[in-house]
Structures are given as C-alpha cells and as structure tokens.
Amino acid sequence: MSVAAAGAVATFAETAHAQTPRRGGRIKVATSQSSNAEKLDPPRGLGQTDYSRGSMFYNGLTVLDENLTPQLALADEIAPSERATVWNIKLRRDVRFHDGSPLTSADVVYSLRRHKDPAVGSVARMLAQPMQEITATGPHEVRIRLSEPNADLPAVFGVSHFQIVKDGATDFRIANGTGPYKCAEFKPGVRSIAVRNEEYFKPGKPYLDEIELFGIPDEPARVNALLSGDVHLVGSVNPRSAQRITSDPNLALFETKSGAYVDLVIRLDQAPGSNPDFVLAVKHMFNREQIRRAVYRNYAVIANDHPIDPTNRFYDPSLPQRSYDPDKARFYLQRSGFVNQTFPIVVSPAASNSEEMAQLLQQTGQQIGLNFQLQRVPADGYWTNHYMKHPIGFGAANAQPTADIQFSYLFKSDAPYNASAWRNERFDRLLLEARAETDDAKRRPMYAEMQRLIHEGSGVCLPVFAIVLDAHSNRLKGLRSIPAGNLMGFNFAEHIWLEQ
Amino acid sequence: MNVARLVLVRIAIAILTLGFVSVVVFLGTEILPGDVAEALLGQSATPEAVAGLRQALHLDLPAYTRYFLWLGGLLSGDPGRSLVNGLPVAGLIASRLPNSLMLAAVTAVVCVPIALMLGITSAIWRGSIYDRVTSFLTMSIVAMPEFLIATLAVIVFAVNLRWFPALSYSTEIGSLGQFFRLFGLPVFTLSCVMIAWMMRMTRAAVIDTLRSSYVEMAVLKGARPMRVVLTHALPNTIGPIANAVALSLSHLLGGAIIVEIVFNYPGLARLLVDAVSTRDMPLLQACVMIFCSAYLFLVMLADIAGILSNPRLRHR
Numbered sequence: 001m002s003v004a005a006a007g008a009v010a011t012f013a014e015t016a017h018a019q020t021p022r023r024g025g026r027i028k029v030a031t032s033q034s035s036n037a038e039k040l041d042p043p044r045g046l047g048q049t050d051y052s053r054g055s056m057f058y059n060g061l062t063v064l065d066e067n068l069t070p071q072l073a074l075a076d077e078i079a080p081s082e083r084a085t086v087w088n089i090k091l092r093r094d095v096r097f098h099d100g101s102p103l104t105s106a107d108v109v110y111s112l113r114r115h116k117d118p119a120v121g122s123v124a125r126m127l128a129q130p131m132q133e134i135t136a137t138g139p140h141e142v143r144i145r146l147s148e149p150n151a152d153l154p155a156v157f158g159v160s161h162f163q164i165v166k167d168g169a170t171d172f173r174i175a176n177g178t179g180p181y182k183c184a185e186f187k188p189g190v191r192s193i194a195v196r197n198e199e200y201f202k203p204g205k206p207y208l209d210e211i212e213l214f215g216i217p218d219e220p221a222r223v224n225a226l227l228s229g230d231v232h233l234v235g236s237v238n239p240r241s242a243q244r245i246t247s248d249p250n251l252a253l254f255e256t257k258s259g260a261y262v263d264l265v266i267r268l269d270q271a272p273g274s275n276p277d278f279v280l281a282v283k284h285m286f287n288r289e290q291i292r293r294a295v296y297r298n299y300a301v302i303a304n305d306h307p308i309d310p311t312n313r314f315y316d317p318s319l320p321q322r323s324y325d326p327d328k329a330r331f332y333l334q335r336s337g338f339v340n341q342t343f344p345i346v347v348s349p350a351a352s353n354s355e356e357m358a359q360l361l362q363q364t365g366q367q368i369g370l371n372f373q374l375q376r377v378p379a380d381g382y383w384t385n386h387y388m389k390h391p392i393g394f395g396a397a398n399a400q401p402t403a404d405i406q407f408s409y410l411f412k413s414d415a416p417y418n419a420s421a422w423r424n425e426r427f428d429r430l431l432l433e434a435r436a437e438t439d440d441a442k443r444r445p446m447y448a449e450m451q452r453l454i455h456e457g458s459g460v461c462l463p464v465f466a467i468v469l470d471a472h473s474n475r476l477k478g479l480r481s482i483p484a485g486n487l488m489g490f491n492f493a494e495h496i497w498l499e500q
Numbered sequence: 501m502n503v504a505r506l507v508l509v510r511i512a513i514a515i516l517t518l519g520f521v522s523v524v525v526f527l528g529t530e531i532l533p534g535d536v537a538e539a540l541l542g543q544s545a546t547p548e549a550v551a552g553l554r555q556a557l558h559l560d561l562p563a564y565t566r567y568f569l570w571l572g573g574l575l576s577g578d579p580g581r582s583l584v585n586g587l588p589v590a591g592l593i594a595s596r597l598p599n600s601l602m603l604a605a606v607t608a609v610v611c612v613p614i615a616l617m618l619g620i621t622s623a624i625w626r627g628s629i630y631d632r633v634t635s636f637l638t639m640s641i642v643a644m645p646e647f648l649i650a651t652l653a654v655i656v657f658a659v660n661l662r663w664f665p666a667l668s669y670s671t672e673i674g675s676l677g678q679f680f681r682l683f684g685l686p687v688f689t690l691s692c693v694m695i696a697w698m699m700r701m702t703r704a705a706v707i708d709t710l711r712s713s714y715v716e717m718a719v720l721k722g723a724r725p726m727r728v729v730l731t732h733a734l735p736n737t738i739g740p741i742a743n744a745v746a747l748s749l750s751h752l753l754g755g756a757i758i759v760e761i762v763f764n765y766p767g768l769a770r771l772l773v774d775a776v777s778t779r780d781m782p783l784l785q786a787c788v789m790i791f792c793s794a795y796l797f798l799v800m801l802a803d804i805a806g807i808l809s810n811p812r813l814r815h816r
Contacts, residue, residue: 036585036775036778037774037778118555119553121540190595221762228654228662230665231667
C-alpha cells in the first residue's frame, strides 16, 4: 500500500471514529423544570423534565423522527382498516421490562385504557377518548376501534404520555419500563439516576452508562452550571444567553426549529374582536421581522397567523405572507370605528416575550391611533385565571406532534383551547375529513385550506415560531433536532454519547 | 417559682399560637386561586377532566371537613399524602428537612461566633476607625440582595475560577474537602447577610447596656473596661442578643429560598415553593407548619434565655 493511500485511509478512519458512537461515560443533564410534582407515570407527565425522564425508562408503540413522522418502536406493525377506524397492532416479541418480564398485549391494553380513567388524571385524555375499544387479540396483538377515523393514530402513540407501562402497575415510585435505561433512583424535585439497560431491544443502544437528570428552573443558574462544567447538557436556553455559550470553545448551542409559539389572542365573541376589521388591523400591526430580531434575537421563524410551521409536512408555503403595514392597519382600524380608543392587553411572564411584543404593538398603535394598555399579571395561575378570559391577551402553545392535534386542541369550534372563540363550519368539516384520509397527497390540500381559513378568520395573531435552544458540552455527540420539542423531542437519552 | 411559671406560660403561648397559625395556614391556602386538579392537568384541564380528578382527590368535600381531617392527621403524626405525586408528605419532608437543617447548622456555626465577636467589639470601641469600617462593610452587604451575592459568587468562584461547583447538591460527600467545596458558596452567600444582621443587632444591644446607669456606676467605681463589659454589661445583653440570633437563624430554614434556587440545593424552602405552584395543599400546609414551629421555637428559646438571664428574676 502506498503512503498516500495509507494517509487517506487514516484520515477516513479518524472522521469515521469521530462519528462512531462510543460506549460508556456518565453525564449530568439539567432540564428547565423542577418540582415535587414530577412523576414516573407517563399519562401524568408534565413538562420537559418528566418527558425527558419518561423516554429514558419507557418506550411508546412508535417514536417521532426528524419530520415528526412516526417510526415503529414497541410495535412491529400498525395497520389501519375500515377507513382508519380500526387499527391492528403487532408487538415486538423480543422486548423485556426492566424486571425481566416480557412485553405482551396485556401491558399495552392496560397502558392505553388507563387514559380513560379520570382518577389517573391523564394529560392526554382527549387524545385517548376516541379509542372506544382496546382489546388484546393475541399475546402480541392489540386491536383498537376508534369512535371516528384517525389516520394520525400512529403519531399519537409517539406522544410521551402513551408510553407503555407494565400491566397492573400502580406504584410509580420507581419505573419499570422497556426503555434504554433502568431507573436506579427517583426523587421528585431532586433528581433521578438512569443506568444503562443491558438488555435493551435496540442493538448497541444506549451508549452512556449513567445519566443523572435534575431540573434547574432558574435559567441563569442553569447556564452557569453548564459554563462551570457541572452539567453536560441543559434544556431551554434563553436567546439572551446564547452569546455566553457560543463564546466558550468547549460548549455548543443546539437549535431546534419547532411549532412552539406565543400568540396574541383576540376573542371574536366580544368587543372589539367581534369586529373583523379590528382583528385585521391588529394582524397588520405586527412587525414580524422586528419581533424576530429584537425579541427573539433571530432565534425564530416568521409565521403567518396560523399554527402550522415550516417543519411540518403539511405546511403550505404558497399562502401569501401577511406583512407589517401601518397604512393597511390604519385603514382597517378606521373602518372598524375604534380609532383613538383604549384597549387593555393582558401580558404575563407565563407567555414568554409577551410583554416585549405588546410594547412593540403599543408603539405601532400610537402611530395609527390605537391605544393599547399593558396589563401585567403574574405567571402563577396564568393559564387557569387569565388565559382565554380577556378580550385581548397572550397565549402560548407547545410544539404538537401532528397538525391534527394542533387544530383539534386549539382551533376547532368546540376545541377546549379555542382561545379566540373562532367558529368555522368549513374548517371543522375539513378537519374531520383530513383525519380520516390516510393518503398524504390527498390530505395536503385540505390542510392548506385549513391554514388559509385560520390565517384569514381566526382571532389568533401568530407572528413567529420560536427556535428552541438547548446547550451542551462539545464532548456530547449524537444530538439531532426533532421538532416535537427541546432536547431531541425529549428523546435524547437513547441517542447521545460522550467523546473521550 | 416565678421563673418556672413565666417559662411555662411562654411555652403555652407558643402552642396556642401554633394552633392559631394552623387555621390561618389552612384559610390562606384555601384562597389561593385554582387547585391541584387544574395544576396537574396543565393546559389539558378541560372541565370534565378537572371534575373527575377533583373527585378522585376528595377535593369536593367542604373546607371545614378537610381542615379537621388535616388537623387530625397532623396531630396523630400523619400529614397525609401529596396530591400531586401520591407520596407520603412525611417522607417528602424527611428527604428535604435534613438538607435544610444541615445548611442552617453549617451557616450558624460560621455566622454566630463571627457576628457576636464583631458586634461586641464594635460596641466596645464604638466611634473608632474599626467600628466605622465594620459598620460600613456590614451596611453595604445588608443593602445587597441575596440573589446578587449568590449570582456574583457563582460567576466568580464557579464559572471563572472553578474553585467551587455551581451546584451544591451531591450525595457523594466523601471527604472534608468535598464537604467544604459543596457548602462553600451557599454558606458564604447566607453568611454575608446573616453576619451583617446579627452583628448590627448585637452591637445595638451591647451599646444600649453600656449606656445604662449601672455600667456608668461600675466605670466610676474604677472597674477596668474588660471587667465592665464581661461581668457587668454582657450578662444583661444575653436576652436581646439571644433574640437577635434567633430572629436571624429562623430566616435560615425558610428564607434560604434564593440560595436553594441558585445552587439547586434540595431544601425545604424549594419544596414549599413547589407546593404553592402546584397547589399541593397537604404538603404546603405541612411545610408552613414546620417553618412556623421552627420560628416559634427559636423565639421561645430566646425569650426563655432572656427570662433566665434576667437578674431581677433570678435573684428573687
């Protein structure tokens, strides 16, 4: 072998080595939430810490990938029949729980049925409600009959609340799942320790020996812990801290484009929102470029007053972008008859950046003859006491696994979080039709029309989608962004490794 | 006889106060907007889901029934189960209380001697350069908010110098060195404010006594300064000093919240804040009762120390 060729081989081997996951190592991870309410019970999980921990100890029937397309996990096959109302699920046969018992259909039936028991307090109860019959048709087969067709059911199974627990499990002081790590310690509000599951069904995975996970709710403290080398990975970094992280050669920022957003909600069932011209005036008052630059420090993607973001496969790029246009805003405002009137806008730290956005609106309003008054309320209790309860106020939504869930929760006429009280029969009908359609090519135009209907008619003003930020030590490898949320859609544990 | 009676009355008052506190705590937590069912379900709290969960958690019982159930449990030593994670409240508190007590104890061991020493000496040499310098320093520190001290300490000693960790929780305390490393920054932060407070109050109490007529008498009779301070003035300041120490120390258990947040230290104060935000009433009420009891206990000890050190009562 010639020298030159040997050199080439060596270089190739080096890069290959850098990308080959290495086994071993222990890391500490700090998420953004910490509370005594943390749980190991998947249906009751709430927030980044619970979701991240859930993915260490449990698996779902499916898991969402980089395009939010469901990939099989515990399921070997998920097949629809009768126009997506009946689903037959075959389970993998080589999966064992941490206590050694094999995964069977009884575990899946038990786990899914729990969502319908109000005493469990499942956060995903609404998604589970259409599952009318959940029956075991064999030791490794489950059949689900839905009350209405739903082509997205495999994606629903990728939501962390639907992770599978052992049949009959009621004690969640320790986790007994099928996940890549076993639970060695769990103290709510303090920390959990995950150790490698040597019998994990995905060959070679996971890579780390141990993960210590805890929440540090205070963002500066979380970033300081990373800067001082006390932790290897932190969830949810404020764009204001990005500079501190990128200037440290040992650290890296991890960006995830997602459908998470903070929106201004104008209720359409009361004044002034009952006047469509007023709503259009406000929608034209948003300087989206400025919000992206000044409020989000460029960690945002311009949105178009509807909740489907460009990472979603049903995003419609042909819908014309609404732009900042004070003249149009003044025109619509005059037509609405609300010139020189004063309206309060409710802002709160609970809807992050709402105060900054409202201040920008206030300035634009002064130019065109509309007075906005900022009414600041505390974050504690915001979602129960203020959200959806004022004529004009701010809301927020997390990234959702499917467009259907997004629409059903937040925009359908009878949706529980139809914050602007928008009613549109055409939209409701399209939503049900699209849900029953298993062919993506036929679904796409339906979703495009739904986006247009929201863009035109709803009282939701949606200026930008946030790019969520996490940060980590350079030695940590294997992170890829999954738009379901921070930290690889909370699923980092299975994929990351630590370089020497 | 009289002393014993005074002490007993003082203890009885403390117990009565605690009973009153339990009512106030219960009422106070009742008027918090929202409840645990809503907090647990977060953004998916549809009315029917909330109603179902509320029933499952027995939140649909009338308030007075829940109060007596709770008080009964508390008196029999069982504060119930957490509504949010179903774990026994006693166990949750037992996992945090030792951490809080440890932090308080280490801080007290550091603070009390330094504060008393500074307070007494600056009272004796009041008006001197020494007094003015210590006064200036302590006043500046008292004026600085705790979170600022804590954040600066982290940035300087953890992020830049890397002498101490930025987080202060580890179960792996194997050596004395590790112990100092872990407790260094939290204790430093707490001590700054604590020493300043205690020192100011001690100084004032000692100056007060030094101005009294019997100290003047001792000076006139020719007693040396050391003797005047040690045998004439100090015994009479035990009461006020004990009060100063008790008030400062009672702050350590519940008031260490800033330190617990910045250093991610799993103490009782953070548990309390969690309980408030998730409306976990059994846990919240138990935590508040512990803080109130600790406060009442310390103040009661200080009062009893004052009673016992009062020469007029002692020599009757």
